Amino acid sequence: MLVMRKLYFGLGYGSRWQPVFWHPVLLQVNSFEGEACFMKQPTTPLVMIVEDNPDSIYLMERYARSSGCRALVTAQAKQATVLARREKPAVIFLDIQLSGMTGWEVLKALRADPDTHAIPIILCTVLDVAARAHAAGVGYRPKPIYYKDFLSALQDVSIALPSA
Numbered sequence: 351m352l353v354m355r356k357l358y359f360g361l362g363y364g365s366r367w368q369p370v371f372w373h374p375v376l377l378q379v380n381s382f383e384g385e386a387c388f389m390k391q392p393t394t395p396l397v398m399i400v401e402d403n404p405d406s407i408y409l410m411e412r413y414a415r416s417s418g419c420r421a422l423v424t425a426q427a428k429q430a431t432v433l434a435r436r437e438k439p440a441v442i443f444l445d446i447q448l449s450g451m452t453g454w455e456v457l458k459a460l461r462a463d464p465d466t467h468a469i470p471i472i473l474c475t476v477l478d479v480a481a482r483a484h485a486a487g488v489g490y491r492p493k494p495i496y497y498k499d500f501l502s503a504l505q506d507v508s509i510a511l512p513s514a
Contacts, residue, residue, distance in 0.1 A: 394512050397504075398422045398439035400430045400456060401474075402448050406493065410443060410474075413500040418512035427451045431459045434466045440509050443491075446475040457486065470507035 397414040401407050402425040414421035419440075424433055427448040434442060442460070446453035453473060460466045472489035473479060483490035491503050504511060 395419045395440035395504075395509050396422055396437060397509075398424075398430075398434060398437065398442045400424055400427060400442060400444045400448065400453070402427075402445065406445070406474075406495075410495065410500070413495075413497050416497065417501055417504065419504075419509075427453070427456050430456045431463060431466060434460060434469060435463060438465075439469060441470045441472060441504065441507050443472050443474045443503075444488075446473060446477055446479060457488065470509075472503045472507065 395418075397410075397419045399407065399410045399414070399421060401410065401423065407423055407425070411421045411423060422433065422437055422439060424430055427450045430442075430444070444453045444456060448456070453475065457471060457473075460469065460471065470489065472491055473483045474491045474493060474495055476493045478492070480490045480492075489503055489506055491499050495503075501511070
């Protein structure tokens with residue numbers, strides 16, 4: 351079934367509609383702007399994606415669903431800590447270049463919060479920040495990220511993928 355999902359990118363950026371092929375029973379749209387949680391089963395790992403590029407969002411959502419996980423997406427950096435605290439994702443893929451605040455600021459806030467400090471984080475960016483990411487104790491994958499790299503990143507943080 352074809353459903354339309356509205357992506358929000360903040361004030362002044364407008365919005366964009368994206369067609370999504372999914373069964374309506376399996377689609378849950380959360381209350382925050384710019385996020386959708388695609389569910390296979392409530393017990394599957396939740397992958398949170400903090401990204402403001404529509405093409406990267408589309409790819410990473412597809413990778414999460416194809417790997418048997420659920421995807422929670424937000425384009426709003428300031429909402430990332432609230433969502434992480436509320437939804438308790440198994441892993442967070444975090445871009446560095448975000449509007450409103452940088453990915454480093456989001457990372458600092460997530461690590462300072464006792465409810466989110468233990469969530470594995472993987473920086474996914476076009477910037478070469480591998481050394482800084484390693485020093486911060488987080489994973490790193492350069493963009494563009496490919497499906498095998500996405501799966502490898504999940505395995506690196508010990509995410510058990512459901513059998514597809």
